[in-house]
Structure formats: C-alpha cells, structure tokens
Amino acid sequence: MAFSKIKISRVDVVPSGVPGLDSLMEGGFIRGNIVTVCGDTGVGKTTLATQFLYHGAKEHGEPGLYISFDEHKRSYYRNMIRYGWDFDKLEKEKKFIFIEYPVHEVEQFLAQEGVIRDLIDTVGVERLVIDSATSLELVHETELQRRQGVLKLIGKLRNWGCTTLLVSEGAAEVGSVTRDRFGAEVLSDGLIQLYYLREKGVRTRALEIVKMRGVVHECRLVPMNLTATGIALDLKKHV
Ligand SMILES: Nc1ncnc2c1ncn2[C@@H]1O[C@H](COP(=O)(O)OP(=O)(O)O)[C@@H](O)[C@H]1O
Ligand SMILES: [Mg+2]
Structure with missing residues (x-):
C-alpha cells in the first residue's frame, strides 16, 4: 500500500470542549495523555x-475527577455555575467527583494512591484534572525531593490511565517555555501555555500549544476569551 494511503487512526481522540482548541491539534487530546496547562x-x-x-x-x-489543592468544593461549584456548569447535578449522576486536599493534607494525597485508583476504577473516570501540581511540589523541602515528587506523580497519573490536565502555576512569557521548575512540563506529553498579555494598560488572554507529542499542532499564540459559557478561542484574530 502506498504510504499516502495509510490513514492514521485517530479514534482515540478526546475533544477538549474548548471552542477552537481542537482544530489546532488534529481534533483533540490523545486518550490517556498527560498535558500540563x-x-x-x-x-x-x-x-x-x-x-x-x-x-x-x-x-x-x-x-x-477533579483533584483540588487550591479551591474549596463549595466556592468552586458556585463559581462554575456562573458558566452554566452544574456540578451538583453531574455529581448526583455519578459523572463528576471533586476531591479536595487542603495544603496540610497534601502528604495524604501522595500516600493514598490506592484509594484514588479504586475510585477511578469504580466510577470509570476517563478525564482527570490536578489543580495544581505546584501545590504538590511545594510540600517537599529540597529541589531534589521536588523533582522526585514530580516523577512519582507523573508515574501515578500514567498508571491511572485517564486523559489528564495537570495545572501548573507560573507566568508564561512569549517566546520562552515556562519552567514548572521541577519538570512537570518536560515529563508530560503536552504543554499548553496561557498568557495574560498587557498592552497600553489592557490585558488580553492568549493560548499557545507548545508541545503535544504525537500530534501535528499549530504553533502560534491564539487570542482567548472568557465568556459567559467558558473559554473560547478566536482563531481569526492574531495577537
Ligand atoms: N462568569 C465569568 N465570565 C467571564 N469571566 C469570568 C467569569 N468568572 C470568572 N471569570 C474570569 O476568570 C478569572 C479566573 O480564572 P481561573 O480559571 O480561576 O484562573 P486561574 O486558574 O488561571 O487562576 C477571573 O479572574 C475572571 O477574570
Ligand atoms: Mg486556578
């Protein structure tokens, strides 16, 4: 068969749910991949x-499954209803789980792999968010421990097998790759940087796919709006 006729199967694509984003990366995330945001x-x-x-x-x-180290469930649900996203309802339908670890319980998260794994298996969790990895990293005292912590975390996430967004705090600068400092962005399969650009006293948001292993993706900053129904990219505009 001629090479050109070989069609690469992309049945295992996971749509992001963000208008405009999937068209930048061949239809969506690859199922099971870990992407740092x-x-x-x-x-x-x-x-x-x-x-x-x-x-x-x-x-x-x-x-x-949303694992939160930064926000409380009640305020999170309340904020998200502003976008029309009713997580109380999804929770009752067993389509959403929110787990909250206050900063002093981060160690517990690290030790509780079995519990979370069981939960993922029982409920059949397909999509996972860790918000944020930065909070997890900061519990360690030395840089070496932090790096080892990130390695362990990524290992766990791979075992769990969900399509995962790993949130990382850190200002993105145009023209350079944000360092999570402890390597999450290097170890993940993908990296999406969000920008809050300021010009003449006005801030605009933009998104850039820096890396997406196994995917042909666009390499430009795309303007991003926060609307009443969530995030939407403006593909026609340029930053
Ligand atoms: N209903 C809404 N409509 C539009 N923008 C909103 C709405 N709710 C929050 N925002 C904007 O979203 C920002 C918070 O975004 P968030 O996703 O929490 O950022 P991050 O997690 O990167 O800190 C707020 O500061 C505000 O500007
Ligand atoms: Mg946040």
Missing part, C-alpha cells in the same frame, strides 16, 4: 481544565 494566576487555567471535565461528562458521558 500553565500560566499566571487569573489567566483561566482552572476554567479551561473544568470546561474539559464538564464537556466530557455532559457531551461524551465520560466521568471526570
């Missing part, structure tokens, strides 16, 4: 990750 505070990381879970549960019947 990084950017400064307020840029929209939590919103993007949540939209991915909501869309998966609502439109594709894929249960989602």
Whole structure:
C-alpha cells in the first residue's frame, strides 16, 4: 500500500470542549495523555481544565475527577455555575467527583494512591484534572525531593490511565517555555501555555500549544476569551 494511503487512526481522540482548541491539534487530546496547562494566576487555567471535565461528562458521558489543592468544593461549584456548569447535578449522576486536599493534607494525597485508583476504577473516570501540581511540589523541602515528587506523580497519573490536565502555576512569557521548575512540563506529553498579555494598560488572554507529542499542532499564540459559557478561542484574530 502506498504510504499516502495509510490513514492514521485517530479514534482515540478526546475533544477538549474548548471552542477552537481542537482544530489546532488534529481534533483533540490523545486518550490517556498527560498535558500540563500553565500560566499566571487569573489567566483561566482552572476554567479551561473544568470546561474539559464538564464537556466530557455532559457531551461524551465520560466521568471526570477533579483533584483540588487550591479551591474549596463549595466556592468552586458556585463559581462554575456562573458558566452554566452544574456540578451538583453531574455529581448526583455519578459523572463528576471533586476531591479536595487542603495544603496540610497534601502528604495524604501522595500516600493514598490506592484509594484514588479504586475510585477511578469504580466510577470509570476517563478525564482527570490536578489543580495544581505546584501545590504538590511545594510540600517537599529540597529541589531534589521536588523533582522526585514530580516523577512519582507523573508515574501515578500514567498508571491511572485517564486523559489528564495537570495545572501548573507560573507566568508564561512569549517566546520562552515556562519552567514548572521541577519538570512537570518536560515529563508530560503536552504543554499548553496561557498568557495574560498587557498592552497600553489592557490585558488580553492568549493560548499557545507548545508541545503535544504525537500530534501535528499549530504553533502560534491564539487570542482567548472568557465568556459567559467558558473559554473560547478566536482563531481569526492574531495577537
Ligand atoms: N462568569 C465569568 N465570565 C467571564 N469571566 C469570568 C467569569 N468568572 C470568572 N471569570 C474570569 O476568570 C478569572 C479566573 O480564572 P481561573 O480559571 O480561576 O484562573 P486561574 O486558574 O488561571 O487562576 C477571573 O479572574 C475572571 O477574570
Ligand atoms: Mg486556578
């Protein structure tokens, strides 16, 4: 068979739920991949990750698990209802689980792999969000321990087998790759950077796919809006 006739199967594509994003990366994420989403505070990381879970549960019947180190369940649910995302309802339908670890219980998360694994298997969780990896990393005292922590975390996530968005705090600068400092962005399969650009006193948001292993993706900054229904990319505009 001629090479050109070989069609690479992309049946295992996971749509992101963010209008405009999938067309930048051949239709969506690769099932089971781990993608780091990084950017400064307020840029929209939590919103993007949540939209991915909501869309998966609502439109594709894929249960989602959100592991939070930064936000409380009640305020999170309340904020998300503003976008029209009713997580109380999804939770009752067993399509969404929110697990919250206050900072002083992060160690517990690291030790509780079995519990989370069981939960993932029982509920059939397909999409996972960790928000944020930075909180996890900071419990370790030395740089070496932090790096080992990231390695362990990524190992766990791979075992769990979900399509995962790993949120990482850190200002993205145009023209350079944000260092998570401890290597999450290097070890993950993909890296999406969110920007909060400021020009003449006005801030605009933008998204860039820096890396997506196994996928042909666009390599430009795309303007990103936060709307009443969540994040949407504006593919026609340029930053
Ligand atoms: N209903 C809404 N409509 C539009 N923008 C919103 C809405 N709710 C929050 N935002 C914007 O989203 C920002 C928070 O985004 P978030 O995803 O929590 O960022 P991050 O996780 O990167 O810190 C807020 O500062 C605000 O600008
Ligand atoms: Mg956040």
